[in-house]
Amino acid sequence: MSVRIKAVVDRFVKELQEALDADIQDRIMKEREMQSYIQEREREVAEREAAWKAELSRREAEIARQEARLKMEKENLEKEKSVLMGTASNQDNQDGALEITVSGEKYRCLRFSKAKK
Template sequence: MSLRIKAVVDKFMEELKEALDADIQDRIMKEREMQSYIEEREREVAEREAAWKAELSRREAEIARQEARLKMEKENLEKEKSVLMGTASNQDNQDGALEITVSGEKYRCLRACTIPYRFASDKPRKPTPIEL
């Protein structure tokens, strides 16, 4: 009888050992699957982060270009404003020049007549294409 008990105990121990080994293998597989899933998610996050950084860099470069363009436009407008804020005086100069003072500096601009004069003795005619 003790042999039977020993055989039953040995069989039970062997089955228990097999079940324990199977459970350990199952846990190892689940851990590997979880690790694989985590690595895949980390790759996806890294790809999204790289794409986001590239887009951010592109936008920052575009903003820098726009800021430079706006700065140039502002400088040009300030120069134009400076000229427009200058004082013009039409003195009776012999050459008909217009004198403009901007920031204390005087400039002389010669005027050119762009309006064609007509005399009463001229006969009315149609303008040529060159005159238009």
């Protein structure tokens, strides 16, 4: 009977060892799957971050170009304004002429007429 008990115990130990080995293999596979998943997610996040940074850089460059263009337009407007505002002067001449200075050239207007619509 002790041989039978030993055989049952040996069979139990063998089945237990096989179950333990299968569980270990299953855990190893799950760990590998988890590592692959984590690496894939990290790669996706890195790609999205790179794309976001590239888009941000493009937008910042566009903003800089627009700011430069706006500054240039503003400077041109100020120049035009100074030419238009600072050049016409109503000289109270005896003949009633309006003197206009444009780019250093003086013009006199003796007669005015209403603009046609």
